[in-house]
Every structure is written in C-alpha cells, then in structure tokens.
Amino acid sequence: MVMFSIVATETSVLTFVSIPGLAYRGDWFFLQLALGFIIGRILVTIFLLPSYFGKGIVSIYEVLGERFGTGIQKLSSGVFLITRILADGIRFLATAVIVQVLTGWSLPAAVLVIGIVTLVYTVSGGIRTVVWVDSFQFILYLSGALIVILHIFSQPGVIPSGFVADLMHEGKISIFRFGRDIFTNPWLFYSAFIGGIFLSFASHGADYMMVQRTLTCTDLRSAKKAMIGSGFFVFLQFTLFLFAGSLIYMSLGGIELEKDREFAHYIINELPIGLRGLLLAGVLSAAMSTLSSSINSLASSTLRDWFKKDADLKTAQKTSAVWAAVLIGIAMIFDESDKAIVEMGLQISSYTYGGLLSLFIISKLKRQFNSISIMIGLLSSFLAVYVAQQNGIAWTWFILLSVVVNIAVVFTSQSVFFRRHDA
Numbered sequence: 001m002v003m004f005s006i007v008a009t010e011t012s013v014l015t016f017v018s019i020p021g022l023a024y025r026g027d028w029f030f031l032q033l034a035l036g037f038i039i040g041r042i043l044v045t046i047f048l049l050p051s052y053f054g055k056g057i058v059s060i061y062e063v064l065g066e067r068f069g070t071g072i073q074k075l076s077s078g079v080f081l082i083t084r085i086l087a088d089g090i091r092f093l094a095t096a097v098i099v100q101v102l103t104g105w106s107l108p109a110a111v112l113v114i115g116i117v118t119l120v121y122t123v124s125g126g127i128r129t130v131v132w133v134d135s136f137q138f139i140l141y142l143s144g145a146l147i148v149i150l151h152i153f154s155q156p157g158v159i160p161s162g163f164v165a166d167l168m169h170e171g172k173i174s175i176f177r178f179g180r181d182i183f184t185n186p187w188l189f190y191s192a193f194i195g196g197i198f199l200s201f202a203s204h205g206a207d208y209m210m211v212q213r214t215l216t217c218t219d220l221r222s223a224k225k226a227m228i229g230s231g232f233f234v235f236l237q238f239t240l241f242l243f244a245g246s247l248i249y250m251s252l253g254g255i256e257l258e259k260d261r262e263f264a265h266y267i268i269n270e271l272p273i274g275l276r277g278l279l280l281a282g283v284l285s286a287a288m289s290t291l292s293s294s295i296n297s298l299a300s301s302t303l304r305d306w307f308k309k310d311a312d313l314k315t316a317q318k319t320s321a322v323w324a325a326v327l328i329g330i331a332m333i334f335d336e337s338d339k340a341i342v343e344m345g346l347q348i349s350s351y352t353y354g355g356l357l358s359l360f361i362i363s364k365l366k367r368q369f370n371s372i373s374i375m376i377g378l379l380s381s382f383l384a385v386y387v388a389q390q391n392g393i394a395w396t397w398f399i400l401l402s403v404v405v406n407i408a409v410v411f412t413s414q415s416v417f418f419r420r421h422d423a
Contacts, residue, residue: 002223005134005213006230007237008141008289010203013095016141016286019238020148020263023245027174029187033396034238036196038231043197044205045224048360052211053220059304060211060360067363070308071371075378076359077305080208081298083352085323088294089330095287096331101264102280108332114287115328122292122324123317127216127300130292134213137285142237144282145244147275148266152247159250172246186394195396200231202353202399206360209297291327298323350395354402355381361403362410369410370418377410 022030052060061080065073096110103110121129153159160166167173182191204210204227214223248266257265267279299319303311311319355378362369362377381402388401 001131001135002213002217002226003229003233004138005131005289005293006204006210006226007233008134008138008285009210009213009293010234010290011138011141011237011286012091012290013098013283013286014091015241016144016283017098017263018260019241020145020245020248021260023172023242024249024257024262025259027172028239028242028246029175029177029192030238030242031175031235032177032187032189032192033196033199034235036193036198037200037234038228040197040200040202041204041227041231043201045227047364048205048211049214049223049227050220051360051364052215053223058215059301060206060208060215061301061305064359064363065305068359068369068374069371072359072374073305075375076356077208077301079352079356079378080301083207083348084209084294084298085326085330086348088290089327090334092287092291092327093331093334095283095291098264098283099280099287101261102268102276102283111328111331114284114291115324115331118288118291119295119321119324122295123320126316127212127296130296131213131216134289134293137289141282141285141289142240144279145240147278148244148263148271149240149247151271151275152251155251159247163247163250167246167250172249173242182394183397184392184394186396191394191396194400195394198357198399198403199353199396202357203349204230206353206356207349208301209293212297212300213293294327295320295324347395350398351382351385351402354385354399355406357399358403358406358410362407367414369414373410373413373418376413377406380409381406 019030022028051063055063055066057063059077061073061077064076092111092114095114096107099105099110099114100107105113121133125132164173176189177187177192179185179188182188185191186195214227217223217226245262248262251270252266267276271279299316299322302319302323303316358377358381359374362374384405385398385402388398389395393401
C-alpha cells in the first residue's frame with residue numbers, strides 16, 4: 001500500500017494528461033528520466049532512509065535539527081512548506097482546468113469540489129487513510145490508461161496487425177536520444193538519466209511529502225522495498241501511458257491536436273459516456289492523491305518542526321484545514337493566463353530540491369559546521385540554479401549543480417570564516 005501511495009502521490013494530473021501527449025507528438029524519450037528514477041530511489045534507501053528510521057522521528061527535518069540546531073530545522077521545513085504550497089497549488093489549478101474541460105463546470109466550482117472532498121477524507125483518517133485511498137486511486141487512474149488502450153483495440157480496423165512495426169518504422173517508440181549538447185538539451189540520454197537520478201534522490205529523500213509515506217512502514221526493510229518498488233512501478237506506469245499515447249496517434253491518424261490535450265481530446269470525443277466517466281474518475285484520483293498527501297505533510301511538518309509537539313487530533317485537523325484553504329486559495333487566485341506564476345510553481349522544486357538534499361548529505365558528515373555556513377550554502381544553491389537557468393542550462397542538471405555548489409560553499413565558508421568551530 002505504501003508503494004502504491006508513493007506512486008500516486010508523485011503522479012499529478014499533469015502526468016495523467018501530458019505523458020500520452022509526449023508519445024503522440026514524439027516518442028518514448030521520457031523513459032530515460034524514469035530509468036534514473038529507479039537508481040535515485042536505490043540511493044535513498046542506502047544513504048537516507050536508515051537515518052530516518054534509526055532516530056524515531058516524525059518529520060525528516062528533525063534529523064537536521066538534531067545535527068545543526070532548530071534554526072536549520074525550521075529553515076529546511078520552511079523551504080519544504082513553500083515548495084509544496086506553490087508547486088501543489090499550481091498543480092491543483094491545472095487539475096481544475098482539466099476537470100473544467102471534461103465536465104463544463106466553472107473553474108471555481110471545480111477547485112472547491114476537488115478541494116473540499118479531499119480535505120474531508122484527509123482530516124477524517126489522517127495518514128493511514130491517505131495511504132490507503134492513494135493506493136485505490138493509483139489503481140483507478142492506472143485503469144484509465146488501460147480503458148483507453150482496450151477501447152482502441154476493440155474498434156475494428158483502427159489498429160493494424162503490424163502496428164508495432166509501423167510505430168518502430170516511424171520512430172514513435174524510440175527511447176534513447178544521443179547528442180553533444182547534453183548540458184542544454186534535457187532529453188539527451190546522459191542529461192535525462194542523470195537528471196532523473198538526482199530528481200528522484202532529492203524528491204524521495206529530502207521532500208517530506210514523499211518520505212512521509214515510507215515512515216508509516218513497520219520497519220526499515222519494508223520501507224526500502226516500498227521505495228525501490230515504487231521506482232519500477234513508476235517506470236511501468238509511464239510505459240503504459242506512453243503506449244496509450246502511441247495508440248491514440250495511430251487511431252486518429254496523427255492529426256495535429258492542441259499540445260498536452262491529446263489524451264483529453266480522445267476522452268471527450270472518442271469514448272462513450274460511461275467510459276468517459278471512469279476516465280474523469282481517473283483524473284480526479286491523480287489530483288486528489290497528490291493534494292491529500294500535500295495537506296497531510298504540510299500539517300505534520302508545521303506541528304513537528306515549528307511547534308515541537310505531538311498535536312492532539314483537533315489541532316492536527318485544524319492545521320490540515322488551514323493548509324487546504326491555502327492550496328484552494330492559490331488555485332482560485334491564479335488562472336491559466338498567469339503563465340509566469342504557473343511556470344514558477346512547477347519549476348520551484350528544481351530550485352529547492354538540490355539545497356534540501358545537500359543538507360541531508362552534509363548532516364551525515366562527521367565534521368562540525370556553523371549554522372551560518374549552512375545557510376550561506378543553501379542560498380548559494382538557489383542562486384546557482386537561477387544563474388544556470390538564465391544561461392540556458394537544461395533543468396535536468398539543476399539539482400546536481402545545486403548540490404555541488406551548496407557543499408562547496410559550506411566547506412569554503414566554514415574554512416574561511418569559522419575555522420575555530422571545526423571539530
């Protein structure tokens with residue numbers, strides 16, 4: 001259940017509707033990133049999970065608090081909170097837009113319906129309910145891809161018997177891309193694979209929303225199995241959605257459709273009403289699984305990292321409701337025309353993940369560091385990502401770059417300014 005919950009949490013509605021579009025317009029290059037995801041999760045189980053289970057913590061940022069003090073704990077938690085608020089608030093907006101397209105509801109109505117229903121079951125059952133419902137939602141939205149695939153194959157004469165050969169001939173199921181501009185093209189193999197490793201290492205090792213699922217396991221061995229297994233399931237999930245996109249391409253004759261709306265177009269125009277309703281349930285499942293996990297982890301981190309206590313049930317529920325209201329508010333305030341805001345929300349993880357991962361790497365070193373050095377390193381990692389982005393460096397290198405810069409700056413500032421405090 002935890003493994004399914006991890007996959008459901010990281011799969012937003014953007015994945016649900018966009019991945020088939022990648023295959024429709026191009027090929028299966030996205031799997032290069034997914035291969036890196038598997039390696040990244042293995043690194044998490046080796047280097048980070050043992051630290052979390054060995055200390056009996058609730059929030060992973062408590063590990064940083066024990067190592068560097070409460071100031072760094074609150075700083076890292078604050079970075080996490082801001083990341084989740086912006087990234088998930090914008091993903092919530094994107095979900096509401098898709099639901100609006102499929103149902104004809106107004107955007108505010110879609111936001112409120114999704115937000116309120118998700119809040120109700122999240123505060124009613126806490127993390128246990130979130131994990132179990134996430135698991136059912138994972139099965140539901142994965143079934144959505146299977147429904148589309150089976151529906152296409154059920155149409156006589158739509159898919160020729162040698163369709164795999166036809167797709168291969170057109171280069172529609174190619175996975176690997178090679179070239180020289182690996183630092184500016186995110187989808188060449190080395191760029192995507194290495195980027196996938198560090199994206200998964202950071203997101204599943206330093207982002208509390210993801211790690212929180214594994215902390216519900218009874219022991220470290222179970223947590224490791226759930227973490228590594230999720231990497232393989234994500235790979236299979238992406239393969240299934242890419243396959244659906246390729247089949248839609250063949251069934252529609254490759255006509256040009258609005259970008260990232262290919263899957264939605266097929267649902268609306270090709271599926272009968274009953275199946276269309278099941279696919280809408282799949283869209284809602286992909287949305288709610290991410291939103292519920294975000295609400296729960298935001299509340300848990302707030303209480304543990306900022307107020308240092310095991311809160312009573314009512315306090316926890318009230319805190320969850322506040323964060324749900326914030327996420328709903330973000331989705332209400334912004335709309336699709338706010339392109340700069342949307343892009344910022346979706347890219348903010350690239351700015352913060354490397355810095356957070358660096359803190360956990362540094363915490364495992366035996367050398368002592370002044371908290372000011374840690375803060376300088378963290379700010380430097382954010383700046384490094386900004387400079388890289390302004391100079392056209394591919395986003396797949398951002399996390400590795402910020403990790404290297406953060407660690408280098410921490411060691412340098414410690415040696416230059418705080419040498420007397422070294423152990």
